[in-house]
Amino acid sequence: MKTQNKKDAKRDNKIIQLEELSWKQIEGMDKEKTIFFIPISPLEEHGPHLPVGTDFLTARDAAKEAIKILNQKKPELTNILFPAIPVGYTKMASCFPGTVSTHVKAIKTIVYDICSSLAQFGFKYFVICTYHMDLGHLRGIYAGMNKAMRKYKIKISEPWGPYFHGKEVEKREPKVGFDTKKEVHGGFRETSLMKYQYPYLVDESYKKLQSIHRDLYSPRFIGKTFKDIGIKEGYVGSPARADSNYGRWYFQETVNTYVQSAIDLTEGKELPQLPKHTKMIMKSLFWL
Numbered sequence: 001m002k003t004q005n006k007k008d009a010k011r012d013n014k015i016i017q018l019e020e021l022s023w024k025q026i027e028g029m030d031k032e033k034t035i036f037f038i039p040i041s042p043l044e045e046h047g048p049h050l051p052v053g054t055d056f057l058t059a060r061d062a063a064k065e066a067i068k069i070l071n072q073k074k075p076e077l078t079n080i081l082f083p084a085i086p087v088g089y090t091k092m093a094s095c096f097p098g099t100v101s102t103h104v105k106a107i108k109t110i111v112y113d114i115c116s117s118l119a120q121f122g123f124k125y126f127v128i129c130t131y132h133m134d135l136g137h138l139r140g141i142y143a144g145m146n147k148a149m150r151k152y153k154i155k156i157s158e159p160w161g162p163y164f165h166g167k168e169v170e171k172r173e174p175k176v177g178f179d180t181k182k183e184v185h186g187g188f189r190e191t192s193l194m195k196y197q198y199p200y201l202v203d204e205s206y207k208k209l210q211s212i213h214r215d216l217y218s219p220r221f222i223g224k225t226f227k228d229i230g231i232k233e234g235y236v237g238s239p240a241r242a243d244s245n246y247g248r249w250y251f252q253e254t255v256n257t258y259v260q261s262a263i264d265l266t267e268g269k270e271l272p273q274l275p276k277h278t279k280m281i282m283k284s285l286f287w288l
């Protein structure tokens with residue numbers, strides 16, 4: 001019955017959600033072939049035109065989409081969606097209502113506790129799906145992942161950080177006719193993404209927002225809030241240029257990194273790594 005249910009779920013292209021299973025069903029899963037997708041991103045303001053769940057919704061939806069693709073592409077794998085966790089460190093956006101920032105150590109604890117709770121029953125593969133690229137947040141995520149991988153024989157991958165901070169998006173994106181390097185928060189990319197995924201959640205005022213630029217990852221802005229550095233509306237980039245076709249491409253890129261990561265995990269390939277300079281800055285945030 002148990003196996004039958006699982007097969008039915010795959011045939012119907014349904015997503016297996018951990019919270020809907022009993023411990024008996026979970027125990028009966030093939031630990032060598034089961035992958036958990038764990039979406040974790042904070043609620044965070046994304047300008048006057050986008051929902052605070054922009055990162056949270058994207059991480060969760062991309063995980064769901066990746067699971068659907070894997071169910072077709074790799075039917076021998078069991079892909080399980082962990083309930084999306086609205087948690088993350090976002091000091092920078094904490095000066096706007098609706099942003100919920102968690103201590104970095106809490107993120108480490110959450111990631112470690114989730115992975116180890118499952119690892120102690122033999123589960124081995126985990127994909128952390130986060131869309132929030134703040135280095136303090138990633139510091140917490142990676143600290144939790146590394147601690148869990150030291151304690152158990154498990155593999156945990158976080159694919160979007162290496163993609164984003166490795167500037168893959170700039171290398172691969174379709175030509176849009178302007179410099180996209182400065183599109184960092186609630187700008188062209190994320191507004192495009194939301195126009196594609198949730199057009200009814202994008203406020204029409206985005207068309208009139210002026211381009212605003214700051215290098216948010218510059219060491220001199222570390223520990224500062226948006227308002228400290230003169231960002232009054234909470235976005236950095238050019239939201240008015242948003243284009244849902246670009247949004248579709250960008251969303252699919254995220255999905256592809258999750259899919260590839262899951263395949264690489266189970267095939268024993270090397271996990272994606274954050275670039276060296278990103279790791280160095282992340283380490284320097286010792287007070288977090």
Ligand SMILES: [Zn+2]
Nearest residue numbers: 054055186190
């Ligand atoms: Zn975002």
